[in-house]
Amino acid sequence: MDIHALTRELQVKNDSKIVMLVADGLGGLPMQPGGKTELETAKKPNLDALAKIGVQGASLPVCPGIAPGSGPGHLGLFGYDPIQYVIGRGALEATGIGFAMQPGDVAARGNYCTLDANGLISDRRAGRIASDESAPLAIKLREVKIPGVEVFVEPVKEHRFVVVFRAPGLAGNVKDTDPQAVGKAPLQALGLDAPSEKAAAIANEFIKQATKILAGHPKANGLTLRGFSGRPALPSYEEVYGLRAGAIAVYPMYKGLAQLVGMKILGKAQTLNEQVDVMTQYWKDFDFFFLHYKYTDSTGEDGNFNEKVKKIEEFDAVLPRIQALNPTVLIVTGDHSTPSYLKAHSWHPVPTLLVSDCCRPDGHTTYGENTAIRGGLGQFEAKFLMTLALANAGRLQKYGA
Amino acid sequence: MDIHALTRELQVKNDSKIVMLVADGLGGLPMQPGGKTELETAKKPNLDALAKIGVQGASLPVCPGIAPGSGPGHLGLFGYDPIQYVIGRGALEATGIGFAMQPGDVAARGNYCTLDANGLISDRRAGRIASDESAPLAIKLREVKIPGVEVFVEPVKEHRFVVVFRAPGLAGNVKDTDPQAVGKAPLQALGLDAPSEKAAAIANEFIKQATKILAGHPKANGLTLRGFSGRPALPSYEEVYGLRAGAIAVYPMYKGLAQLVGMKILGKAQTLNEQVDVMTQYWKDFDFFFLHYKYTDSTGEDGNFNEKVKKIEEFDAVLPRIQALNPTVLIVTGDHSTPSYLKAHSWHPVPTLLVSDCCRPDGHTTYGENTAIRGGLGQFEAKFLMTLALANAGRLQKYGA
Numbered sequence: 009m010d011i012h013a014l015t016r017e018l019q020v021k022n023d024s025k026i027v028m029l030v031a032d033g034l035g036g037l038p039m040q041p042g043g044k045t046e047l048e049t050a051k052k053p054n055l056d057a058l059a060k061i062g063v064q065g066a067s068l069p070v071c072p073g074i075a076p077g078s079g080p081g082h083l084g085l086f087g088y089d090p091i092q093y094v095i096g097r098g099a100l101e102a103t104g105i106g107f108a109m110q111p112g113d114v115a116a117r118g119n120y121c122t123l124d125a126n127g128l129i130s131d132r133r134a135g136r137i138a139s140d141e142s143a144p145l146a147i148k149l150r151e152v153k154i155p156g157v158e159v160f161v162e163p164v165k166e167h168r169f170v171v172v173f174r175a176p177g178l179a180g181n182v183k184d185t186d187p188q189a190v191g192k193a194p195l196q197a198l199g200l201d202a203p204s205e206k207a208a209a210i211a212n213e214f215i216k217q218a219t220k221i222l223a224g225h226p227k228a229n230g231l232t233l234r235g236f237s238g239r240p241a242l243p244s245y246e247e248v249y250g251l252r253a254g255a256i257a258v259y260p261m262y263k264g265l266a267q268l269v270g271m272k273i274l275g276k277a278q279t280l281n282e283q284v285d286v287m288t289q290y291w292k293d294f295d296f297f298f299l300h301y302k303y304t305d306s307t308g309e310d311g312n313f314n315e316k317v318k319k320i321e322e323f324d325a326v327l328p329r330i331q332a333l334n335p336t337v338l339i340v341t342g343d344h345s346t347p348s349y350l351k352a353h354s355w356h357p358v359p360t361l362l363v364s365d366c367c368r369p370d371g372h373t374t375y376g377e378n379t380a381i382r383g384g385l386g387q388f389e390a391k392f393l394m395t396l397a398l399a400n401a402g403r404l405q406k407y408g409a
Numbered sequence: 410m411d412i413h414a415l416t417r418e419l420q421v422k423n424d425s426k427i428v429m430l431v432a433d434g435l436g437g438l439p440m441q442p443g444g445k446t447e448l449e450t451a452k453k454p455n456l457d458a459l460a461k462i463g464v465q466g467a468s469l470p471v472c473p474g475i476a477p478g479s480g481p482g483h484l485g486l487f488g489y490d491p492i493q494y495v496i497g498r499g500a501l502e503a504t505g506i507g508f509a510m511q512p513g514d515v516a517a518r519g520n521y522c523t524l525d526a527n528g529l530i531s532d533r534r535a536g537r538i539a540s541d542e543s544a545p546l547a548i549k550l551r552e553v554k555i556p557g558v559e560v561f562v563e564p565v566k567e568h569r570f571v572v573v574f575r576a577p578g579l580a581g582n583v584k585d586t587d588p589q590a591v592g593k594a595p596l597q598a599l600g601l602d603a604p605s606e607k608a609a610a611i612a613n614e615f616i617k618q619a620t621k622i623l624a625g626h627p628k629a630n631g632l633t634l635r636g637f638s639g640r641p642a643l644p645s646y647e648e649v650y651g652l653r654a655g656a657i658a659v660y661p662m663y664k665g666l667a668q669l670v671g672m673k674i675l676g677k678a679q680t681l682n683e684q685v686d687v688m689t690q691y692w693k694d695f696d697f698f699f700l701h702y703k704y705t706d707s708t709g710e711d712g713n714f715n716e717k718v719k720k721i722e723e724f725d726a727v728l729p730r731i732q733a734l735n736p737t738v739l740i741v742t743g744d745h746s747t748p749s750y751l752k753a754h755s756w757h758p759v760p761t762l763l764v765s766d767c768c769r770p771d772g773h774t775t776y777g778e779n780t781a782i783r784g785g786l787g788q789f790e791a792k793f794l795m796t797l798a799l800a801n802a803g804r805l806q807k808y809g810a
Contacts, residue, residue, distance in 0.1 A: 037769055041462050045769075070808055072789050073796025074415060077809035090809070091410055100810050349767060353807045355800045356769050357787075378772055378785075387787035 011087060011395060012248040014407065019250040024336035024401035026251070026296045027287070028393075030085060031323055032078075032262075033305030033346025035358045035377060039313055046304075046313055046348060047359060048376040050320035054327035055340065055361070059375040062338075063367045065385020066357035066377075067393060069344045075355040079103075081343030082265045086298075087249070087394030088242060095268070096180060096237020101170045103264030105162050109172065109239040114180045114207045116236045118161075118169040120145065120228035123219075127193050127230075132186070133167040134228040142166060145228055152217040157210050171233065173210050179203035179238060182211060186232035194232050207236065244270025245296065249398060254290055256283045257300035266298055280322065284329045291333055296397075299330075305353075308346030316348050337400045338363045340375070341393065357387055364400035412488060412796060413649040415808060420651040425737035425802035427652070427697045428688070429794075431486060432724055433479075433663075434706030434747025436759045436778060440714055447709070447717040447749060448760060449777040453725035455732075456741065456762070460776040463739075464768045466786020467758030467778075468794060470745045476756040480504075482744030483666045487699075488650070488795030489643060496669070497581060497638020502571045504665030506563050510573065510640040515581045515608045517637045519562075519570040521546065521629035522595070528631075530591050534568040535629040543567060546629055553618040558611050572634065574611050580604035580639060583612060587633035595633050608637065645671025646697065650799060655691055657684045658701035667699055681723065685730045692734055697798075700731075706754075709747030717749050738801045739764045741776070742794065758788055765801035 036046035069076040069084050070091065079100050080090035095103065098115035109115060120142060122131035134142075146163035149171075153159075158174040181204035185195045197212050199205030211233055222229050245253040247270075254274040255266030263273045272294070275286030280301060287297050301323055307316035330338065341360040344353050359380035370384030381387065385396070398404045437447035470477040470485050471492065480501050481491035496504070499516035510516060521535035521543060535543075547564035550572075554560075559575040582605035586596045598613050600606030612634055623630050646654040648671075655675040656667030664674045673695070676687030681702060688698050702724055708717035731739065746757040760781035771785030782788065786797070799805045 037767055041770070066787065071410065071412070071415075071796065072786070072793035073798075073800035073805065074419070075800065075805065075807040077807050080809040091415075095809065097810065104810075347767070354767070355797075355805075377769060381771060381785045381787060382783055387789070 011089070011391060012243060015248050015395060015398065015404070018404045018407060019398065020403055020405055021250055022402055024295065024403060025291070025333070026337045026339070026397050026401050027299065027330060027335040028085065028297070028339045028341070028397065029299050029301065029330070031301045031304040031320070031340065031342050033308045033344060033353065034342025035345025035347070035354070035356050036308065036316065037347035037349040037356070039349055045377050046308070046316040047320055048378065050317045050324065052320060052324035052375065054324045055375040056373065058327070058338070058340070058361055058363050059372050059379065061369055062361050062363035063370045063385055064372055064375065064380045064383030065360050066380045066383065066387045067341055067360040067390045068357050068387060069390050071389070073355050075353045076344050077353065078261055078343060079265065082262065084390030085341060085343055085393055086269050087391055088269065089391050093240060093242060095240045097235025098170070098180065099237040099239055101164065101235070102172055103268060104261040105164060105170060106260030106264055107160065107162055107170065107172060108267055110174065111239050111241070112176065112178060113172050113174050114178045114182070114236055114238055115170060115172045116211065116233040118171050119186065119232050119234065120167045120169070121194070121230045121232055122227050123230035129187065129190050129192060129194065129230065131227070132190060132232070137167050137227050139163070139165050142169070142228060145222065145225070148221055149218050151221060152214055154210055154213050159214060167228070171214065173207060175210065177203050178207040178210070180207060180236040182208045182236035184232070184234040185211070185215065186234050194230060197233060211236070240268060242269050246270055249394065250403065251296040252294045253296040253298065254294040255298045255300070256286050258283070259300070259302050262300040271298060280326050284326050287330065288333060304342065305346045308348050309351055311348050311351040313348040336364060337397050339393065339397060357381065360385065360393065362396060362400060367400055412490070412792060413644060416649050416796065416799065416805070419805045419808060420799070421804055421806055422651055423803055425696065425804060426692070426734070427738045427798050427802050428700070428731060428736040429486065429698065429740045429742070429798065430700050430702070430731070432702045432705040432721070432741070432743050434709045434745055434754065435743025436746025436748070436755070436757050437709065437717065438748035438750040438757070440750055446778050447714060448721055449779065451718045451721035451725065453721060453776065455725045455728035456776040457774065459728070459739070459741070459762055459764050460773050460780065462770055463762050463764035464771045464786055465773055465776065465781045465784030466761050467781045467784065467788045468742055468761040468791045469758050469788060470791050472790070474756045476754045477745050478754065479662055479744060480666065483663065485791030486742060486744055486794055487670050488792055489670065490792050494641060494643060496641045498636025499571070499581065500638040500640055502565065502636065503563070503573055504669060505662040506565060506571060507661030507665055508561065508563055508571065508573060509668060511575065512640050512642070513577065513579060514573050514575050515579045515583070515637055515639055516571060516573045517612065517634040519572050520587065520633050520635065521568045521570070522631045522633055523628050524631035528594050530588065530593060530595065530631065532628070533587070533591060533633070538568050538628050540564070540566050543570070543629065546623065546626070549622055550619050552622060553615055555611055555614050560615060568629070572615065574608060576611065578604050579608040579611070581608060581637045583609045583637035585633070585635040586616065587635050595631060598634060612637070641669060643670050647671055650795065651804065652697040653695045654697040654699065655695040656699045656701070657687050659684070660701070660703050663701040672699060681727050685727050688731065689734060705743065706747045709749050710752055712749050712752040714749040737765060738798050740794065740798060758782065761786065761794065763797060763801065768801055
């Protein structure tokens with residue numbers, strides 16, 4: 009089922025404002041049988057007050073049992089089927105460091121490796137070279153010159169970097185050059201169709217020049233490229249929903265994901281309160297605001313239950329400032345669960361809260377995992393959250409006569 | 410959406426153990442308005458104790474309103490979309506009597522019929538000939554000899570038998586020979602493509618020789634063949650989930666269904682306690698155990714509410730022995746509902762209970778239809794039960810970065 013075929017046909021414009029607050033990895037688990045989750049433990053008077061006038065549901069990021077990464081997790085929330093729309097490894101890596109890929113670009117994730125005297129890989133991660141040692145190498149690799157091609161090299165963490173090739177007529181259907189084993193030489197890049205062959209030839213020339221530049225480095229004297237991919241072809245928010253959308257995020261990954269669906273990146277906020285300042289500043293200029301809050305995920309990944317509780321409480325504290333803007337539709341959700349108990353993204357449905365004057369409240373008085381699964385929105389695939397948002401904002405006509 | 414594309418990509422191995430207990434036809438109905446179902450009536454202290462630490466949901470075997478047979482019911486539980494994967498009538502009949510079809514085999518369901526002096530069918534079911542009279546006929550039909558073809562004939566109940574043809578290059582796209590009316594002659598088998606034409610020619614030769622063998626029998630002097638079908642091409646548990654799976658069933662049908670997805674048939678248990686003995690014996694050697702319990706279905710089919718209650722109580726009684734094995738994930742479910750009130754398989758969602766250390770308990774304290782529909786797993790298609798099982802066992806990586 010193509011949701012966007014519907015929203016393209018049915019969208020109408022009005023003066024409504026939709027705010028989607030994404031607390032990353034929001035859902036959790038109790039630490040012991042009979043216990044409460046992080047969200048259920050947190051003191052969150054503002055969220056609970058919203059629960060009384062809102063409707064809850066349990067959002068499935070992909071399908072039952074599947075834990076998503078940040079990419080598919082956010083695509084779902086943005087209304088893009090996360091199975092249908094796949095962001096390749098290289099494109100996600102570029103997106104994650106804030107590189108704005110253009111249509112036709114091909115990105116790959118690079119690894120520095122150690123080559124022995126025979127050119128065979130002796131360490132696939134260059135001795136896990138430190139970031140401060142590897143970052144200057146990426147800058148040096150910008151010296152590679154290929155006629156007719158723009159080459160962008162960006163450092164990532166430790167042995168990783170990103171390379172993006174920009175030239176007409178490229179595609180990313182290119183095989184990895186990483187042989188996935190030591191004692192073997194890096195492979196040649198191999199394109200699986202004509203435009204990908206062109207990209208592969210460029211990649212091979214890049215590797216040739218780069219290997220010369222790296223020659224003599226004690227650890228990082230070679231490289232492999234993986235996850236070649238173009239910019240995913242995602243239709244824009246403007247087109248599929250008729251929304252002028254702005255994104256207010258601190259971390260590059262979430263800015264990048266928002267950019268892929270055509271959101272404008274707003275401000276340079278570093279704190280939650282600064283993010284709300286930015287929202288306030290741009291309130292008149294946009295129809296839809298995506299605000300990303302990272303720390304519910306990172307504390308969950310650390311397995312720090314108490315700290316995740318605290319981060320939820322800090323999140324709760326800024327809500328009155330957002331409510332004061334009087335959004336037509338206010339949504340609180342997460343891109344997936346990150347239970348401290350598991351120290352990882354999980355498959356558990358995400359407690360999701362939607363407030364509007366016509367949301368049909370479900371009678372719950374608190375917001376949490378156990379109320380969400382019994383909420384008025386039921387269990388629903390995350391990709392339907394945007395149609396719910398549009399409907400509550402009066403931005404969708406009826407379907408059929 | 411292809412679930413197995415996901416599970417193939419995301420599966421990881423570990424030492425976890427998954428146990429799926431299938432009480433056939435578990436779901437029920439009250440016998441009068443305001444009454445309780447069989448499951449709600451049963452005294453089931455062990456299931457209720459599991460409900461307190463587990464999570465429930467209502468499993469839809471196919472989709473709302475569709476009552477499945479045993480084939481699609483189990484395929485769903487095993488994670489195979491029951492609409493996408495179809496087991497032909499002949500193949501199901503062969504499977505149901507425990508015949509292990511090989512890829513390339515073509516099976517058909519046979520009916521004995523009565524032919525008049527002109528070779529026209531006067532009784533399509535040979536006077537509903539008794540099983541003890543029809544079984545020896547199947548044995549006699551094994552005398553049919555077709556060069557280059559192995560022919561297997563197996564008795565079923567009353568006027569039914571199964572025939573399987575084994576030869577290179579066969580397919581099951583063959584029309585029934587049953588004219589579906591008395592006063593007509595049996596039809597010739599007709600293949601709808603080249604390999605099916607070959608199977609049809611073999612079937613026609615079989616019919617010719619078989620009719621000679623049956624000649625003179627007062628009731629069963631003819632036959633018709635229906636539901637020609639090959640072995641369904643189901644990818645194996647090992648391949649799609651990375652699981653070494655064992656099946657512990659008493660009835661041939663369920664052993665056969667398990668075999669079709671590559672499970673090993675374990676032991677020769679006749680009672681539930683013997684089934685648990687078998688599970689205990691093989692505990693170290695398998696990652697996944699499917700245990701099938703028939704009597705919740707057969708008592709429901711009989712319309713015997715009290716007896717179904719008793720069978721649920723007997724099922725409950727063996728649970729502590731299974732829990733003592735300490736499975737990582739313990740699932741209790743059914744392949745469909747068989748309400749005594751309807752004396753038949755039904756479409757009602759099946760109360761399903763999943764217990765693991767990270768299942769996110771939903772706060773229910775009993776197990777039943779009314780708690781399941783308000784459970785933490787919500788209403789879900791049965792085909793997602795396996796992804797939930799794998800996730801809870803830590804056997805799935807996250808999807809996308």
